[in-house]
Amino acid sequence: MKNFDINEDPHRRYNPLINEWVLVSPHRAKRPWQGQNETVASDALPEYDPTCYLCPGNIRANGMTNPEYENSFVFENDFAALKQEEILFEDSIKETFFKAQPERGISRVVCFSPKHNLTLPEMTVDGIENIIQTWQKEYIDLGKIDYINYVQIFENKGSVMGCSNPHPHGQIWAQSSLPTEVEKTQNNLKTYYDLHQSNLLQDYLQEELKLDERIVIENDHFVALVPFWAIWPYETMIISKRHFGKITDFTLDETTAFSTILKQLTTKYDNLFETSFPYSSGIHQTPTDGVSHPEWQFHMHFYPPLLRSATVKKFMVGYEMLGESQRDITPEKSASILKAISDTHYKNK
Amino acid sequence: MKNFDINEDPHRRYNPLINEWVLVSPHRAKRPWQGQNETVASDALPEYDPTCYLCPGNIRANGMTNPEYENSFVFENDFAALKQEEILFEDSIKETFFKAQPERGISRVVCFSPKHNLTLPEMTVDGIENIIQTWQKEYIDLGKIDYINYVQIFENKGSVMGCSNPHPHGQIWAQSSLPTEVEKTQNNLKTYYDLHQSNLLQDYLQEELKLDERIVIENDHFVALVPFWAIWPYETMIISKRHFGKITDFTLDETTAFSTILKQLTTKYDNLFETSFPYSSGIHQTPTDGVSHPEWQFHMHFYPPLLRSATVKKFMVGYEMLGESQRDITPEKSASILKAISDTHYKNK
Ligand SMILES: O=P(O)(O)O[C@H]1O[C@H](CO)[C@@H](O)[C@H](O)[C@H]1O
Ligand SMILES: O=P(O)(O)O[C@H]1O[C@H](CO)[C@@H](O)[C@H](O)[C@H]1O
Numbered sequence: 070m071k072n073f074d075i076n077e078d079p080h081r082r083y084n085p086l087i088n089e090w091v092l093v094s095p096h097r098a099k100r101p102w103q104g105q106n107e108t109v110a111s112d113a114l115p116e117y118d119p120t121c122y123l124c125p126g127n128i129r130a131n132g133m134t135n136p137e138y139e140n141s142f143v144f145e146n147d148f149a150a151l152k153q154e155e156i157l158f159e160d161s162i163k164e165t166f167f168k169a170q171p172e173r174g175i176s177r178v179v180c181f182s183p184k185h186n187l188t189l190p191e192m193t194v195d196g197i198e199n200i201i202q203t204w205q206k207e208y209i210d211l212g213k214i215d216y217i218n219y220v221q222i223f224e225n226k227g228s229v230m231g232c233s234n235p236h237p238h239g240q241i242w243a244q245s246s247l248p249t250e251v252e253k254t255q256n257n258l259k260t261y262y263d264l265h266q267s268n269l270l271q272d273y274l275q276e277e278l279k280l281d282e283r284i285v286i287e288n289d290h291f292v293a294l295v296p297f298w299a300i301w302p303y304e305t306m307i308i309s310k311r312h313f314g315k316i317t318d319f320t321l322d323e324t325t326a327f328s329t330i331l332k333q334l335t336t337k338y339d340n341l342f343e344t345s346f347p348y349s350s351g352i353h354q355t356p357t358d359g360v361s362h363p364e365w366q367f368h369m370h371f372y373p374p375l376l377r378s379a380t381v382k383k384f385m386v387g388y389e390m391l392g393e394s395q396r397d398i399t400p401e402k403s404a405s406i407l408k409a410i411s412d413t414h415y416k417n418k
Numbered sequence: 419m420k421n422f423d424i425n426e427d428p429h430r431r432y433n434p435l436i437n438e439w440v441l442v443s444p445h446r447a448k449r450p451w452q453g454q455n456e457t458v459a460s461d462a463l464p465e466y467d468p469t470c471y472l473c474p475g476n477i478r479a480n481g482m483t484n485p486e487y488e489n490s491f492v493f494e495n496d497f498a499a500l501k502q503e504e505i506l507f508e509d510s511i512k513e514t515f516f517k518a519q520p521e522r523g524i525s526r527v528v529c530f531s532p533k534h535n536l537t538l539p540e541m542t543v544d545g546i547e548n549i550i551q552t553w554q555k556e557y558i559d560l561g562k563i564d565y566i567n568y569v570q571i572f573e574n575k576g577s578v579m580g581c582s583n584p585h586p587h588g589q590i591w592a593q594s595s596l597p598t599e600v601e602k603t604q605n606n607l608k609t610y611y612d613l614h615q616s617n618l619l620q621d622y623l624q625e626e627l628k629l630d631e632r633i634v635i636e637n638d639h640f641v642a643l644v645p646f647w648a649i650w651p652y653e654t655m656i657i658s659k660r661h662f663g664k665i666t667d668f669t670l671d672e673t674t675a676f677s678t679i680l681k682q683l684t685t686k687y688d689n690l691f692e693t694s695f696p697y698s699s700g701i702h703q704t705p706t707d708g709v710s711h712p713e714w715q716f717h718m719h720f721y722p723p724l725l726r727s728a729t730v731k732k733f734m735v736g737y738e739m740l741g742e743s744q745r746d747i748t749p750e751k752s753a754s755i756l757k758a759i760s761d762t763h764y765k766n767k
Contacts, residue, residue: 073507073520079500081595083517089598092499092521100497101479104582105457130450148449150441150737150744151428158422166622167646168432171422172441223736231733233453240736246430248741249438273515297516351740372739384580387572387589388499390721391700392597395499 076399084298085261085269087253091300092395100397106380107229110345112416114186114235123236125183140196141203142180143241149176151244155216173216174244179203181237188226188237188345190335190414197328204241204352205317211243212357219247219356222316227347229374229382235345247356254353255364262364270366271312283404286333286412290326293334295404300394302376302383303341303403305334307369314355314365333412334371340410344379348372425748433647434610434618436602440649441744449746455729456578459694461765463535463584472585474532489545490552491529492590498525500593504565522565523593528552530586537575537586537694539684539763546677553590553701554666560592561706568596568705571665576696578723578731584694596705603702604713611713619715620661632753635682635761639675642683644753649743651725651732652690652752654683656718663704663714682761683720689759693728697721 073080081090122129125137131147151174158171181200182192189197204222211220224239225232247255261269277283277294285305286293293307307330309323319327338346349372355365374382376397389395422429430439471478474486480496500523507520530549531541538546553571560569573588574581596604610618626632626643634654635642642656656679658672668676687695698721704714723731725746738744 070504070506073505075518078503078505078520079523080518080520085514085517090595092597093518094499096501097497097499102582104580105577108454148446150443150446150746152445154427155419156422156427157419165434166625168434169424169429169442169646171427171429174428221737221741223740225733225736228454231453231735233451242737242741246439248441248737249743250739250741276515297518349736349739351736353740370740384574386580387574387698387700388570388591388597390599390698391572391702391719392570392591392599394598397499 076401081393082298084296085273086257086298087250088257090393091298092393093399094395094397095399095402097397102377102381104384107375107382109379110227110235110347112345116184116186118185118236121185121234121236123178123180123234123238124185138180138183140199141182143177143203143207146176146178146240150174151176151242172244172246174242175211175214175217177207177211177241177243179207179239179241181239185236188335188339189331190339191416192237192332194325194328194332197331198324200239201316201319201324201328205319207241207243208316208354208357211241214243216245217243218245218358219243219251220354221248221251221351223349223351225349227345229347230349232347243357251353251356255356255362258364258366268312268364268366270308270368274308274310282401285337285404285407286330288326288330290323291330293330295400295407297400299400299403300385300396301372301374302396302398303338303371303373303407304400305371305407307331307334307371309367313367314362315367316352316354318367336412336414337407337410338371338373340412340415341407342375342379343415346373347375425750430742431647433645434622435606435647436599437606439742440647441742442748443744443746444748444751446746451726451730453733456724456731458728459576459584459696461694465533465535467534467585470534470583470585472527472529472583472587473534487529487532489548490531492526492552492556495525495527495589499523500525500591521593521595523591524560524563524566526556526560526590526592528556528588528590530588534585537684537688538680539688540765541586541681543674543677543681546680547673549588550665550668550673550677554668556590557665557703557706560590563592565594566592567594567707568592568600569703570597570600570700572698572700574698576694578696579698581696592706600702600705604705604711607713607715617661617713617715619657619717623657623659631750634686634753634756635679637675637679639672640679642679644749644756646749648749648752649734649745650721650723651745651747652687652720652722652756653749654720654756656680656683656720658716662716663711664716665701665703667716685761685763686756686759687720687722689761689764690756691724691728692764693724695722696724 079094156171220243283295352369354367355362376383428443505520569592632644701718703716704711725732
């Protein structure tokens with residue numbers, strides 16, 4: 070009988086953050102692809118697009134005019150999934166099959182730059198620091214509203230990720246409940262903390278730094294790595310080296326270091342297939358529920374769908390929806406590819 | 419303060435099958451769409467395609483020739499995610515951060531018909547019965563292999579669901595572990611069974627039949643409905659009226675009734691946007707682990723991505739990946755639309 074070789078044999082890996090497994094099929098990367106090809110975003114966008122509802126000075130769907138903003142610009146989502154209105158509601162928590170409750174919240178859009186064609190990897194470190202400051206301000210402003218208990222900062226980049234406008238922007242959905250994925254994460258962080266009096270992700274990071282098999286970038290304050298349990302082909306996570314829970318805990322040095330690692334990571338992504346690399350990314354951090362959360366650890370997830378080229382993505386469909394997430398390339402292989410890639414943007418070569 | 423109106427106000431609903439929530443934003447359906455459009459599958463496919471690796475008599479990637487099959491045809495997946503080989507493995511279950519274990523299994527492809535252009539809704543009830551018999555045979559054959567503890571039957575339909583060949587076919591991945599989603603479902607069915615000595619889905623079905631707000635199709639033996647907690651815009655579930663756990667428990671009448679409801683449901687789907695409707699579907703049923711499972715109930719999920727037209731799908735991206743699933747149209751609205759739609763295929767009108 071053959072000995073288990075994690076680089077060759079089909080296996081499952083466990084994600085301790087959400088208590089779920091992923092099926093890894095290293096040998097399957099050789100599969101030919103005859104399915105759908107994605108359309109590649111044009112590299113040749115103008116700096117200003119008169120038809121873009123995010124460009125400075127333009128009019129949005131609701132009739133409002135964007136200011137002539139110079140750095141980032143935040144506004145309330147014109148088609149928000151959440152509403153601020155307070156709703157009267159009799160508790161139906163005892164229902165077994167028809168459990169529902171109103172959800173209050175605020176959705177905002179964060180334009181990263183006035184320039185229509187300037188995505189994160191092509192911004193300056195200063196420019197990205199300005200976005201981080203905007204995120205900090207929003208986390209504080211939204212978090213202090215008393216019914217807001219969680220502030221979800223995220224970005225959908227690229228049309229393949231449902232992004233309807235290439236103008237660089239992210240979103241913030243702040244709400245009264247902990248969203249499902251955040252609640253799962255919190256539960257597992259909490260269980261670990263109660264058991265070990267230490268932080269799951271800090272302890273994990275120490276092990277990863279020792280092994281040095283999945284580290285993509287390391288600087289004085291942050292590490293970008295492919296998690297052992299990553300599901301997307303080039304999924305990564307950025308973890309701070311110091312233990313703290315939220316973006317407002319950054320020192321000034323940490324702000325610069327985070328901005329730098331964001332620029333480097335997204336540049337490596339763009340360089341991988343020489344395309345503006347699509348992904349969804351987002352920050353997981355301490356809830357704003359007014360309770361102390363020593364179990365929390367600030368981190369950021371990147372979930373990029375591309376598998377083999379600018380046009381071939383991984384589909385999380387049938388088996389993945391009914392069974393469990395499945396990946397072809399191993400996290401170690403992905404990490405070594407990303408690590409080796411230059412962090413000078415291909416357009417500047 | 420306004421009273422909670424589930425048809426108008428943002429709210430969360432609870433899914434007792436997997437113990438997760440979904441965010442519902444009924445008012446958001448009015449949002450204009452400026453993002454990616456899907457390409458529509460051509461209606462004009464030939465009955466036989468000489469370049470198709472699933473058509474009878476053609477040669478597959480591995481050099482094998484398909485037989486001149488007349489109904490369904492099953493073969494081992496040429497690029498299987500799972501392998502049958504037994505792997506020697508020392509238990510690493512005590513690992514916290516690097517928990518992995520080899521996974522043994524078999525992946526098969528099930529061609530539904532020799533005709534390249536004949537999808538489920540356009541097949542005869544007899545033809546679909548033949549597929550059901552094939553699924554039964556596979557469930558038995560794979561299930562009796564002693565290391566196989568779960569048999570996942572599923573279909574990816576349409577290029578938007580990662581399906582690389584329009585020739586009507588599904589897949590079966592059979593493996594030694596319970597996949598994540600199946601395990602979650604089993605845990606919740608079990609908890610309910612232990613508490614009530616009855617089946618969660620049977621009790622749920624009784625309530626749904628009484629309310630008659632989310633029922634799409636009902637016949638003597640099966641019901642197709644939009645679950646109260648559905649996440650995809652036109653997601654449905656087929657549940658048997660009689661309590662049994664697996665496809666091999668079907669009586670002959672139930673086989674005909676299941677075939678009929680499959681044909682009707684997929685026809686309604688095609689008619690919704692007058693297009694060959696993409697989806698991933700799959701059966702959840704009793705594990706083949708040799709243990710008695712009174713908590714299990716045979717059911718089938720349909721997860722279709724389209725939202726507004728043949729070309730506009732719902733993207734489960736940023737917020738959904740980091741936070742929780744989010745839907746715009748309510749399940750009640752979707753059910754009433756599907757219920758009202760004809761079950762005579764639009765091509766035959
Ligand atoms: O096996 P296929 O049809 O080539 O591949 C498709 O279905 C599989 C099972 O859901 C997925 O893992 C693949 O990502 C998808 O492209
Ligand atoms: O808000 P947007 O960018 O219009 O929409 C996009 O992101 C949202 C949040 O992840 C998703 O709910 C939508 O399905 C997606 O198209």
